Amino acid sequence: MLSPTRELASHPARRRRIGVMTSGGDAPGMNAAVRAVVRMSITRGCDSYAIYEGYDGLVKGGKLIKQMYWGDVRGWLSEGGTLIGTARCLEFRQRPGRLKGAKNLILNGIDALVICGGDGSLTGADVFRTEWPGLLKELVDTGELTAEQIEPYKHLNVVGLVGSIDNDMSMTDATIGAYSSLTRICQAVDFIDSTAYSHSRAFVIEVMGRNCGWLALMAAISTGADFVFIPEKPPSQNWEDEMCDIVGEHRKLGKRKTIVIVAEGAIDRELNKITPAMVRGVLEKRMCLDTRITTLGHVQRGGSACAYDRMLSTLQGVRAVETLLAATPETPSYVISIRENKITKRPLMEAVKLTQAVGVAIAEKDFDKAISLRDAEFAEYYNCYRSTTMRSNPTAMKLPENKRMRIAIVHIGAPAGGMNSATRAAAAYCLTRGHRPFALNNGFPGLCRHHADAISSVRELTWIEVDGWISKGGSEIGTNRGLPSEDMEKTAWCFEHYKFDALFAIGGFEAFTSISELRKARDKYPSLRIPMVILPATVSNNVPGTEFSIGSDTCLNALIEYCDAIRQSASASRRRVFVAGADLSGSVETQGGRSGYIATIAGLSIGAFAVYTPEEGINIKMLARDIDRLRESFANDHGQSRAGKLILRNERASTTYTTEIIANMIREEANTRFESRYAIPGHVQQGGAPSPMDRVRAVRLAVKCMQFLEQEGQAEAAVIGIKGSKVVFSPMEEVERDDTNWTERRPKKEFWMDLREIADTLSGRFRPPDDSLPSVPA
Numbered sequence: 001m002l003s004p005t006r007e008l009a010s011h012p013a014r015r016r017r018i019g020v021m022t023s024g025g026d027a028p029g030m031n032a033a034v035r036a037v038v039r040m041s042i043t044r045g046c047d048s049y050a051i052y053e054g055y056d057g058l059v060k061g062g063k064l065i066k067q068m069y070w071g072d073v074r075g076w077l078s079e080g081g082t083l084i085g086t087a088r089c090l091e092f093r094q095r096p097g098r099l100k101g102a103k104n105l106i107l108n109g110i111d112a113l114v115i116c117g118g119d120g121s122l123t124g125a126d127v128f129r130t131e132w133p134g135l136l137k138e139l140v141d142t143g144e145l146t147a148e149q150i151e152p153y154k155h156l157n158v159v160g161l162v163g164s165i166d167n168d169m170s171m172t173d174a175t176i177g178a179y180s181s182l183t184r185i186c187q188a189v190d191f192i193d194s195t196a197y198s199h200s201r202a203f204v205i206e207v208m209g210r211n212c213g214w215l216a217l218m219a220a221i222s223t224g225a226d227f228v229f230i231p232e233k234p235p236s237q238n239w240e241d242e243m244c245d246i247v248g249e250h251r252k253l254g255k256r257k258t259i260v261i262v263a264e265g266a267i268d269r270e271l272n273k274i275t276p277a278m279v280r281g282v283l284e285k286r287m288c289l290d291t292r293i294t295t296l297g298h299v300q301r302g303g304s305a306c307a308y309d310r311m312l313s314t315l316q317g318v319r320a321v322e323t324l325l326a327a328t329p330e331t332p333s334y335v336i337s338i339r340e341n342k343i344t345k346r347p348l349m350e351a352v353k354l355t356q357a358v359g360v361a362i363a364e365k366d367f368d369k370a371i372s373l374r375d376a377e378f379a380e381y382y383n384c385y386r387s388t389t390m391r392s393n394p395t396a397m398k399l400p401e402n403k404r405m406r407i408a409i410v411h412i413g414a415p416a417g418g419m420n421s422a423t424r425a426a427a428a429y430c431l432t433r434g435h436r437p438f439a440l441n442n443g444f445p446g447l448c449r450h451h452a453d454a455i456s457s458v459r460e461l462t463w464i465e466v467d468g469w470i471s472k473g474g475s476e477i478g479t480n481r482g483l484p485s486e487d488m489e490k491t492a493w494c495f496e497h498y499k500f501d502a503l504f505a506i507g508g509f510e511a512f513t514s515i516s517e518l519r520k521a522r523d524k525y526p527s528l529r530i531p532m533v534i535l536p537a538t539v540s541n542n543v544p545g546t547e548f549s550i551g552s553d554t555c556l557n558a559l560i561e562y563c564d565a566i567r568q569s570a571s572a573s574r575r576r577v578f579v580a581g582a583d584l585s586g587s588v589e590t591q592g593g594r595s596g597y598i599a600t601i602a603g604l605s606i607g608a609f610a611v612y613t614p615e616e617g618i619n620i621k622m623l624a625r626d627i628d629r630l631r632e633s634f635a636n637d638h639g640q641s642r643a644g645k646l647i648l649r650n651e652r653a654s655t656t657y658t659t660e661i662i663a664n665m666i667r668e669e670a671n672t673r674f675e676s677r678y679a680i681p682g683h684v685q686q687g688g689a690p691s692p693m694d695r696v697r698a699v700r701l702a703v704k705c706m707q708f709l710e711q712e713g714q715a716e717a718a719v720i721g722i723k724g725s726k727v728v729f730s731p732m733e734e735v736e737r738d739d740t741n742w743t744e745r746r747p748k749k750e751f752w753m754d755l756r757e758i759a760d761t762l763s764g765r766f767r768p769p770d771d772s773l774p775s776v777p778a
């Protein structure tokens with residue numbers, strides 16, 4: 001028997017009520033998703049309800065379904081796990097459980113749901129939606145509810161967000177939590193690496209992923225592991241030989257440590273389980289290696305979300321609410337996904353079916369199908385890993401002699417996380433294919449200065465030299481801001497002298513300018529008529545031709561860690577505002593890009609009260625308005641919120657209103673009602689070790705660049721970039737002409753400009769008082 005019917009509170013202008021729930025395994029970023037859904041629902045004139053403890057809360061109702069207000073989700077961006085709880089709920093798998101759930105939703109006036117969970121939770125959501133009319137009919141037939149009560153709730157709208165650390169959902173590149181989990185794994189493996197090196201040991205590391213090897217593969221790529229076992233691509237039947245060949249070859253080349261990553265669901269081609277103990281046995285017996293096993297376990301779920309997950313879940317939460325509000329009874333349930341850099345929506349059941357088909361394909365030993373059912377990137381990453389890291393049969397992938405090239409690699413501009421990872425991948429790929437990779441030490445000035453000296457300005461890279469570079473910050477070959485135009489004559493002479501057939505440049509706006517100069521000098525210097533490609537790498541993310549530069553993710557993570565810490569300090573002393581000077585562009589790159597990307601995305605990821613960018617500038621009206629809002633906000637806070645407030649300012653946002661001056665103005669205006677301090681993170685933002693996202697993207701894009709240079713008859717100078725949902729090579733000439741703001745040193749159109757409004761909306765910067773919000777009628 002269901003609980004007695006509660007009278008539904010009905011008022012004349014009933015506002016639409018949107019429920020939000022987290023379900024299945026918890027994942028970092030779920031809180032950010034809930035925060036975005038709650039605040040966006042309120043902003044759009046709806047009421048927001050949290051359903052605690054997943055489907056259990058839906059079935060039990062009562063206190064587990066609770067209205068959420070703006071302030072309830074304050075500070076949630078930096079919290080790990082899920083604050084509204086999650087649980088496995090057997091009852092919801094059966095119709096009677098779902099019947100109770102339907103009744104509870106109607107009693108609370110909710111007919112739109114955002115569910116953040118894995119494929120199980122989303123399947124449950126779709127079953128629920130499909131059954132909804134039948135459930136309502138049964139509730140009326142059995143007298144649980146009246147026909148009038150169900151009348152306004154004839155249609156249930158559902159939108160899914162994929163929250164899962166495994167990244168196991170098809171039709172999306174990344175699930176909420178996956179990159180945070182990868183961050184945790186990489187931190188652990190980086191630590192293990194040094195002890196493995198010291199003792200010349202082998203480590204077998206088990207990572208999560210029952211049906212999905214994404215975490216294992218990405219961890220292997222971003223730590224340069226010697227071998228990886230994943231369920232979608234099992235090794236050959238004699239995997240012992242294969243692994244020993246590769247590990248043996250690596251040791252022969254001089255490697256002192258061996259790392260093997262094993263996914264929880266690792267199997268061989270006959271579906272027999274491959275366990276860490278089996279792998280250790282082989283390494284000990286056949287390779288005589290002192291081998292240890294490390295099972296990372298729940299550490300992989302822990303901690304606060306990385307910058308990418310905070311941004312992903314925030315943008316997806318916003319999109320979920322918009323999708324719900326646009327839904328009609330005829331539209332299918334959607335799941336919000338991401339393709340490269342573009343948030344999209346896909347039919348929920350299609351994505352779930354495709355995901356489940358992976359399990360079936362594995363069970364049927366159709367591994368090619370299994371890997372193809374994952375997103376396209378997955379197979380590409382696997383091939384990158386093979387061609388850059390698993391070095392076994394050195395002749396297998398080699399090109400014929402006449403196709404082999406001498407490829408110059410140069411770092412230009414300020415260091416950025418991932419430069420070394422990209423260089424390592426490019427060099428390793430070259431060696432696999434029979435090319436010869438040469439590093440230009442210390443950029444173009446280095447090349448010109450020392451070309452005749454005993455200290456060579458060019459060095460040929462070897463596999464063992466670059467092997468450890470994947471996790472190293474800074475620039476191992478030296479980077480320099482100097483442009484080739486400082487001595488074009490000598491630069492061209494060096495290219496001829498060293499007989500370079502192609503150039504791979506890694507860097508920011510200076511790299512872009514350098515390639516532009518070399519391209520234009522081709523008419524005069526035949527040695528420069530070679531294919532050239534730039535991989536954008538800069539913390540400022542201001543290179544035309546791409547929406548993403550490697551290094552910017554590392555910078556964002558360093559910045560949000562810094563901001564979380566100062567916010568904590570601000571909270572501890574209550575009523576304090578911190579003004580932080582974000583972005584290195586002023587302090588490191590003296591003519592640095594004037595792009596507010598880092599400040600804006602960091603602001604979005606930490607919930608900054610305001611973000612000041614060079615694009616928008618700072619004026620007195622803006623400051624006065626923000627100070628008014630601060631005053632208002634502190635006046636309305638009667639101690640219920642301890643979260644400190646943070647303002648981010650790009651160093652180039654204004655020459656007059658410096659970070660310190662703004663902090664002082666706020667203090668003056670606050671007139672002792674609240675405090676204001678300032679902090680400048682400076683070089684901290686360059687980060688130490690590159691983030692896993694920068695590492696894996698560096699590897700993938702570097703390999704793509706090498707393949708671009710290898711193309712028959714290639715004579716182009718191009719920039720590789722992520723644009724919307726695609727990775728593209730754009731001809732330099734075109735990008736220079738159509739897409740470059742040379743004065744401001746940034747792209748003409750910056751994709752993230754649209755995100756400023758979302759950041760401002762969710763931080764409440766322009767929020768009208770509650771009662772003036774328009775209501776969305778149900």
Ligand code: ADP
Binds near residue numbers: 055094120122
């Ligand atoms: P995940 O969402 O992480 O894949 P589960 O598979 O455990 O995790 O699913 C979470 C919850 O979703 C389950 O406890 C159950 O309540 C609900 N659920 C899963 N599959 C179904 C289904 N086929 N029908 C109804 N509810 C389901």
